[in-house]
Amino acid sequence: MKKYFLFDLDGTLADTGPGITGCVQDTLRRLGWPDQTPQFLRRFVGPPLMESFQTFCNLDETAARRAIQLYRERYVAWGVYQSPLYPGIRDMLARLSQIVTLCVATSKREEGAVQILEMRGIANYFSVIVGDDSTRPTKSAVIQEALDRLGNPPAEQAAMVGDRSYDIEGARACGIQTIGACYGYAPPGELARAGADYLAASVEDLESICRMLAAD
Numbered sequence: 001m002k003k004y005f006l007f008d009l010d011g012t013l014a015d016t017g018p019g020i021t022g023c024v025q026d027t028l029r030r031l032g033w034p035d036q037t038p039q040f041l042r043r044f045v046g047p048p049l050m051e052s053f054q055t056f057c058n059l060d061e062t063a064a065r066r067a068i069q070l071y072r073e074r075y076v077a078w079g080v081y082q083s084p085l086y087p088g089i090r091d092m093l094a095r096l097s098q099i100v101t102l103c104v105a106t107s108k109r110e111e112g113a114v115q116i117l118e119m120r121g122i123a124n125y126f127s128v129i130v131g132d133d134s135t136r137p138t139k140s141a142v143i144q145e146a147l148d149r150l151g152n153p154p155a156e157q158a159a160m161v162g163d164r165s166y167d168i169e170g171a172r173a174c175g176i177q178t179i180g181a182c183y184g185y186a187p188p189g190e191l192a193r194a195g196a197d198y199l200a201a202s203v204e205d206l207e208s209i210c211r212m213l214a215a216d
Contacts, residue, residue, distance in 0.1 A: 159176060
């Protein structure tokens with residue numbers, strides 16, 4: 001029986017993609033890059049920023065840190081407000097919070113995550129909100145911190161919900177099951193290849209899977 005559900009934020013609870021991709025485009029312009037394609041920019045939705053700038057842009061650590069600084073300047077001023085919830089998320093959280101403990105585990109900066117959750121009126125549904133504080137560069141580190149704040153419950157009582165392979169792989173590294181949110185930003189097949197235990201095609205499917213796992 002699952003008692004704890006950890007949710008990714010970007011692409012799982014909120015459609016933050018336009019804000020993220022717009023800020024990446026602005027960052028790269030300021031670094032002298034030409035405008036990039038939507039397909040290229042979409043890859044930045046989900047992974048940690050350091051990994052993204054190093055992997056997708058071939059930046060070294062120093063250059064990637066400068067890119068992150070520029071990105072965050074733009075994100076604080078504009079990007080954070082481009083974060084509508086997916087339809088049905090609010091009602092789903094309201095219902096699930098009555099029967100299980102809900103948490104957020106995101107690679108986004110923790111203060112930014114809290115701001116979005118409060119701005120969208122759903123922060124009160126989460127007992128724990130964990131993001132990157134510059135000491136948690138990987139998704140597994142974020143998930144482990146969330147589990148630590150929960151008192152390290154038995155692994156079989158927890159599950160991670162996310163829309164990218166990073167969520168699935170990070171959760172598996174922490175020994176907990178996973179639900180892939182296929183309505184998010186993963187390319188077709190990514191979540192299955194990453195080994196997601198369950199796949200949700202919609203928010204309605206996600207609630208059904210969570211309820212099933214909570215009742216087992």
